Amino acid sequence: MAAPGTKSRLFRCVKSILYALLFITISILTIATLRTFSLNVNVGLQLADWEKTNQIRFDISQRQREEVFTNFKEAIRIPTVSYSPTDINATALHEFSRLLRKAFPTVFSSSLVQHEVVADYSHLFTVQGSQPDLVPYMLLAHIDVVPASESDGWDAPPFSAKEIDNFIYGRGTLDDKECVMGMLQALEYLLLKGYRPQRGFYIGLGHDEEVSGLNGALNIVRLLKQRNVHLSFLLDEGLLVVDGVMKGLDGPAALIGVSEKGSATVKLSVTSAPGHSSMPPRESSIGILAAAVKRLEDNPMPMLFGQGPERGTFEHLAHKFIFPIRFLASNLWLFAPIVGRLLALKPETNAFSRTTTAVTMFNAGVKVNVLPSVAEAYVNFRIHSAQSLQEGVERVEIDAVRVKVEVVDGFDPLPVSSYSETSYGFQIIKKSILDVFPQLTVAPGICVANTDSRHFKDLVADIYRFIPIWAKAGDAQRIHGINERISKKNYEDIVGFYFTLIQNCDVKELPETHSGVHEF
Ligand SMILES: CCCCCCCC/C=C\CCCCCCCC(=O)NCC(=O)O
Ligand SMILES: [Zn+2]
Numbered sequence: 216m217a218a219p220g221t222k223s224r225l226f227r228c229v230k231s232i233l234y235a236l237l238f239i240t241i242s243i244l245t246i247a248t249l250r251t252f253s254l255n256v257n258v259g260l261q262l263a264d265w266e267k268t269n270q271i272r273f274d275i276s277q278r279q280r281e282e283v284f285t286n287f288k289e290a291i292r293i294p295t296v297s298y299s300p301t302d303i304n305a306t307a308l309h310e311f312s313r314l315l316r317k318a319f320p321t322v323f324s325s326s327l328v329q330h331e332v333v334a335d336y337s338h339l340f341t342v343q344g345s346q347p348d349l350v351p352y353m354l355l356a357h358i359d360v361v362p363a364s365e366s367d368g369w370d371a372p373p374f375s376a377k378e379i380d381n382f383i384y385g386r387g388t389l390d391d392k393e394c395v396m397g398m399l400q401a402l403e404y405l406l407l408k409g410y411r412p413q414r415g416f417y418i419g420l421g422h423d424e425e426v427s428g429l430n431g432a433l434n435i436v437r438l439l440k441q442r443n444v445h446l447s448f449l450l451d452e453g454l455l456v457v458d459g460v461m462k463g464l465d466g467p468a469a470l471i472g473v474s475e476k477g478s479a480t481v482k483l484s485v486t487s488a489p490g491h492s493s494m495p496p497r498e499s500s501i502g503i504l505a506a507a508v509k510r511l512e513d514n515p516m517p518m519l520f521g522q523g524p525e526r527g528t529f530e531h532l533a534h535k536f537i538f539p540i541r542f543l544a545s546n547l548w549l550f551a552p553i554v555g556r557l558l559a560l561k562p563e564t565n566a567f568s569r570t571t572t573a574v575t576m577f578n579a580g581v582k583v584n585v586l587p588s589v590a591e592a593y594v595n596f597r598i599h600s601a602q603s604l605q606e607g608v609e610r611v612e613i614d615a616v617r618v619k620v621e622v623v624d625g626f627d628p629l630p631v632s633s634y635s636e637t638s639y640g641f642q643i644i645k646k647s648i649l650d651v652f653p654q655l656t657v658a659p660g661i662c663v664a665n666t667d668s669r670h671f672k673d674l675v676a677d678i679y680r681f682i683p684i685w686a687k688a689g690d691a692q693r694i695h696g697i698n699e700r701i702s703k704k705n706y707e708d709i710v711g712f713y714f715t716l717i718q719n720c721d722v723k724e725l726p727e728t729h730s731g732v733h734e735f
């Protein structure tokens with residue numbers, strides 16, 4: 216029997232613990248609520264912080280508008296498909312070079328622009344600035360596209376550039392001919408209007424981005440390095456404007472990619488004795504490989520949400536989320552694991568949260584009555600910023616006794632570019648976005664795919680990945696998928712964006728912020 220007083224001491228002890236827990240809970244809730252309401256509404260430089268400049272307005276005539284779409288459609292009709300680094304469409308790439316010359320005569324004849332063909336099909340334009348002390352910048356895009364077959368269920372043939380309901384359909388309308396044609400069209404009209412840039416810049420167009428960029432972009436990098444070129448920043452494809460892509464985000468937001476995930480391509484293979492299909496073994500090479508692949512798909516890589524640049528995205532956008540997501544996004548210190556799990560529900564947001572696993576090729580067998588001697592599969596991992604290539608590959612769980620695992624290629628996640636109030640490239644891109652689309656909130660983001668810009672990482676520290684493609688729910692699946700398309704209005708805005716950006720880059724220094732809000 217307990218001694219008298221022990222019971223009441225126990226009771227007092229339990230009571231104290233309960234009070235302490237209550238105090239901690241109330242404190243956490245108070246901090247979380249304060250953060251929810253105090254996290255700034257608009258971080259960094261805003262349009263109001265910038266002085267007005269005398270820019271040439273992007274006013275184009277009806278005839279020019281028609282020319283803009285004619286040029287773009289011609290670009291879409293040329294099937295510049297890359298299948299592998301050794302299987303590219305040379306004929307189409309030559310035809311594309313001819314199109315560029317025909318569509319942009321002023322760019323090709325201007326004394327301000329030097330044009331060079333690099334590695335047979337890539338292009339480098341060097342645009343001279345009037346003030347050589349201003350460090351030049353670079354715009355990058357790629358001409359090649361991934362394959363597309365009408366039989367996959369397209370509403371219009373993928374190389375037809377057919378117009379349906381004011382959308383232009385075709386492979387490359389989002390990735391990446393809107394960028395190639397958009398930036399050159401903007402330069403063409405600027406030169407026609409007598410514009411002369413103060414800050415010099417480069418336009419690089421790779422021809423093999425979809426299969427590595429090792430010939431196109433890499434040779435452009437080599438050329439610039441030989442010339443000892445320094446760049447203030449580089450802008451490539453990557454992220455976009457999301458409008459209704461993420462549930463709970465109130466209004467559209469522009470995401471500027473400040474980094475991109477790493478990548479690993481792993482080949483899995485199983486060999487077994489070939490023979491007659493009438494006397495099969497209990498397990499075939501196909502069955503063993505299929506089980507290994509299924510196991511990979513059933514066991515996604517660990518959740519890392521909040522440990523990479525995606526954290527900045529959610530903190531910048533926190534005030535744009537509806538309750539209760541706003542409460543969660545404003546308090547990632549507490550709720551990152553919950554937010555990560557919510558994001559994992561959709562492929563395009565799951566990609567922010569972890570290293571993703573995609574089984575992309577599976578080959579085996581030659582005839583219905585012959586047992587296959589070998590079955591092979593390729594798995595493409597996109598590595599989260601909080602992991603290295605090696606850590607990602609080490610986590611691949613495979614029955615290594617029966618399945619041979621080879622890392623075919625890969626690279627680490629890319630460094631994170633600056634995005635503070637004093638970051639020239641980020642703030643100029645942000646201003647250019649807001650000049651064209653004042654209704655947007657701009658936030659840093661992580662590009663979940665890879666771009667040619669990664670080859671420039673030793674040449675320039677600040678690499679950004681953004682095109683003002685206006686993506687609504689389901690549009691992300693059109694990239695490399697079926698019914699890739701862009702609205703005519705969106706394409707015209709993209710031309711307007713580059714037209715504005717090129718002029719904004721003449722600003723020598725960023726303004727001081729007057730808004731009094733701070734970055735995280
Ligand atoms: C608040 C967060 C909302 C997140 C929604 C994000 C949606 C992102 C959607 C699309 C990104 C598409 C990237 C396209 C880049 C294509 C580059 C490419 O194809 N490279 C080749 C490769 O990676 O293999
Ligand atoms: Zn691309």
Ligand SMILES: [Zn+2]
Binds near residue numbers: 361390695
């Ligand atoms: Zn692509």
